[in-house]
Each structure stands twice: as C-alpha cells, then as structure tokens.
Amino acid sequence: MDTPYGSEALPIWERPEPQPRAAPVPLSREKIAAAAIRLADAHGLDGLSVRKIAKELGVGPMRLYDYVINRSELLDLMxxxxxxxxxxxxxxxxxxxxxxxxxxxxxxxxxxxxxxxxxxxxxxxxxxxxxxxxxxxxxxxxxxxxxxxxxxxxxxxxxxxxxxxxxxxxxxxxxxxxxxxxxxxxxxxxxxxxxxxxxxxxxxxxxxxxxxxxxxxxxxxxxxxxxxxxxxxxxxxxxxx
Structure with a gap:
C-alpha cells in the first residue's frame, strides 16, 4: 500500500474505516472489537479467533479482514x-x-x-x-x-x-x-x-x-x-x- 510515509502499511489507527456496504449484517471496527471483548471476557485470549468472532457477529470470517489485517490489530482495537x-x-x-x-x-x-x-x-x-x-x-x-x-x-x-x-x-x-x-x-x-x-x-x-x-x-x-x-x-x- 502506498502511503504518505512510503510503501509500508498504515497502522489501524490511521487507516480509514471501510465504506459501509449493503449486507444483512453491517460491520464496523467498533462492533468487531465489542464482540471480541465479549469472547475474551468469557474464554480468555486463548479462546479468541477470527472464526469465533465472525460466528458471534453472524458473518463470514473473511469479511472481518476488511477491517483488521491480523490478530495483533484486533488486540489493539480491544x-x-x-x-x-x-x-x-x-x-x-x-x-x-x-x-x-x-x-x-x-x-x-x-x-x-x-x-x-x-x-x-x-x-x-x-x-x-x-x-x-x-x-x-x-x-x-x-x-x-x-x-x-x-x-x-x-x-x-x-x-x-x-x-x-x-x-x-x-x-x-x-x-x-x-x-x-x-x-x-x-x-x-x-x-x-x-x-x-x-x-x-x-x-x-x-x-x-x-x-x-x-x-x-x-x-x-x-x-x-x-x-x-x-x-x-x-x-x-x-x-x-
């Protein structure tokens, strides 16, 4: 990704939120973080995964990667x-x-x-x-x-x-x-x-x-x-x- 700072990826705090799209379940980083926190509160960080968060939200796992690149970014949001x-x-x-x-x-x-x-x-x-x-x-x-x-x-x-x-x-x-x-x-x-x-x-x-x-x-x-x-x-x- 080309950025004002070179070709490195911007941290999640500087990347725009993906534009909303027509979907049965609208997503946002705020909703993803809230679901992740609910799971971590119940099962700890070892029980946290993109698949489980997606199931909690009622969406496919791949949709989450539009909002967070990896687990590290997910933890940053939480x-x-x-x-x-x-x-x-x-x-x-x-x-x-x-x-x-x-x-x-x-x-x-x-x-x-x-x-x-x-x-x-x-x-x-x-x-x-x-x-x-x-x-x-x-x-x-x-x-x-x-x-x-x-x-x-x-x-x-x-x-x-x-x-x-x-x-x-x-x-x-x-x-x-x-x-x-x-x-x-x-x-x-x-x-x-x-x-x-x-x-x-x-x-x-x-x-x-x-x-x-x-x-x-x-x-x-x-x-x-x-x-x-x-x-x-x-x-x-x-x-x-």
Missing part, C-alpha cells in the same frame, strides 16, 4: 476500548488525584477484563485512548515534587507502571488459580496450615512467623491503594542526594 473507559477518569483537579484515579481505573478495568492484564507490560499501546491515558499520567507526574527533568519523569513512570502491572497481574492470577483449582486463597492456606505451623515452630523463620500469626487478612482494594500511595510518595516525595 485494548483501546478498555483504555477509553480508563480515560473517563482523567479530568481531576490535581496531579496526584489524576494519577490515583488512573491507577484505580486501570485495576478496575483489568478485574472486569482479565485478559487486559495479559497485554500490559509489553510493547507500548499506541491507540488514541491509550495515548490519552499515557499523556495524562505523564503530564500529572511531571508536576510532582522531586520529579526533575525528562530522566526523572521516565523513572517515575517506570516505577509507577511496574507497581500497577505487578499488583494487577497478581490479583488476576489469584482469581484464575481459584477458578482452575476450585480452591480460594483462604482454603489453600488452611490446607497447608499444619505443615506451615510445623515449619514455623522450628524457629528458622521468625519474620515469616510474625507475618502469619500477627498479620491481618488485608482487603485487596485497600491494599492496592495503600501500596500505590506508598510508591507514589517514594517516587515523588523528595529528590535523591
């Missing part, structure tokens, strides 16, 4: 739909409120669409809504105390994103493990209780013993917020000397 939801919280009064709102909205979106967590942390997402979320996050952090210059901003963004992605993936992984094993975290811990008690009674693991015996069972949302604010305080609180 991800940007989720980022559109996250972008709804951007308008906050202060930089810290903006960062906290985006982080919590990212967690909420990942818990509603678990497959989304599988696509975080790799290559950057560059759809229009993903860019809007990235711009809002970077702009907010650039106003934080102790974030100095572009290098400081890059490090702050890296630390924040590493925390969010790690926390979200850990929570989603526990959910999936509970479903696949039929055992929730409390039941798992109870089953290994006698073994762990014997090991702790050896005296070799005194700090772990304190955590097990004295530590409270923490609420996931409260823990996410507490740890998020701790990380945010650390990366924006005071300059290194």
């Amino acid at each position: 991800v940007d739909v989720v980022y559109a939801r996250i972008a709804e919280v951007i308008q906050q009064s202060a930089w810290r409120a903006t960062v906290l709102a985006i982080a919590h909205a990212t967690r909420d979106a990942a818990l509603d669409h678990e497959w989304f967590s599988d696509l975080l942390g790799g290559r950057p997402h560059l759809g229009p809504h993903a860019l809007a979320v990235g711009e809002a996050t970077a702009a907010a952090l650039s106003q934080a105390p102790a974030v100095r210059g572009i290098d400081g901003l890059q490090r702050a963004l890296g630390a924040l994103n590493a925390f969010i992605i790690g926390a979200v993936r850990r929570e989603v992984t526990e959910r999936r493990t509970a479903r696949s094993t039929g055992t929730d975290e409390a039941t798992f811990q109870a089953g290994l209780g006698p073994y762990l008690t014997r090991m702790l009674e050896t005296g070799r693991y005194p700090t772990i013993a304190r955590l097990v015996i004295d530590g409270a069972h923490l609420n996931a949302e409260e823990t996410f917020h507490h740890n998020l604010t701790t990380v945010l305080d650390g990366i924006t609180g005071r300059p290194r000397t």
Whole structure:
C-alpha cells in the first residue's frame, strides 16, 4: 500500500474505516472489537479467533479482514476500548488525584477484563485512548515534587507502571488459580496450615512467623491503594542526594 510515509502499511489507527456496504449484517471496527471483548471476557485470549468472532457477529470470517489485517490489530482495537473507559477518569483537579484515579481505573478495568492484564507490560499501546491515558499520567507526574527533568519523569513512570502491572497481574492470577483449582486463597492456606505451623515452630523463620500469626487478612482494594500511595510518595516525595 502506498502511503504518505512510503510503501509500508498504515497502522489501524490511521487507516480509514471501510465504506459501509449493503449486507444483512453491517460491520464496523467498533462492533468487531465489542464482540471480541465479549469472547475474551468469557474464554480468555486463548479462546479468541477470527472464526469465533465472525460466528458471534453472524458473518463470514473473511469479511472481518476488511477491517483488521491480523490478530495483533484486533488486540489493539480491544485494548483501546478498555483504555477509553480508563480515560473517563482523567479530568481531576490535581496531579496526584489524576494519577490515583488512573491507577484505580486501570485495576478496575483489568478485574472486569482479565485478559487486559495479559497485554500490559509489553510493547507500548499506541491507540488514541491509550495515548490519552499515557499523556495524562505523564503530564500529572511531571508536576510532582522531586520529579526533575525528562530522566526523572521516565523513572517515575517506570516505577509507577511496574507497581500497577505487578499488583494487577497478581490479583488476576489469584482469581484464575481459584477458578482452575476450585480452591480460594483462604482454603489453600488452611490446607497447608499444619505443615506451615510445623515449619514455623522450628524457629528458622521468625519474620515469616510474625507475618502469619500477627498479620491481618488485608482487603485487596485497600491494599492496592495503600501500596500505590506508598510508591507514589517514594517516587515523588523528595529528590535523591
């Protein structure tokens, strides 16, 4: 395809939507993404295929290739739909409120669409809504105390994103493990209780013993917020000397 940038294909965000045509089932990228998200929510990314999406929409598989070239483009569309939801919280009064709102909205979106967590942390997402979320996050952090210059901003963004992605993936992984094993975290811990008690009674693991015996069972949302604010305080609180 000849483009203003040479002979390479334009990314999906810059390619015009195919013109509507007379057909029993009208299609659009928005409809395709919505159907793909429904399937991924129900069956995960492994259960996602062009054939299944086409069946969900009631069309032939080849019609979808007028709108998306490959699976990678399909995932790009799906991800940007989720980022559109996250972008709804951007308008906050202060930089810290903006960062906290985006982080919590990212967690909420990942818990509603678990497959989304599988696509975080790799290559950057560059759809229009993903860019809007990235711009809002970077702009907010650039106003934080102790974030100095572009290098400081890059490090702050890296630390924040590493925390969010790690926390979200850990929570989603526990959910999936509970479903696949039929055992929730409390039941798992109870089953290994006698073994762990014997090991702790050896005296070799005194700090772990304190955590097990004295530590409270923490609420996931409260823990996410507490740890998020701790990380945010650390990366924006005071300059290194």
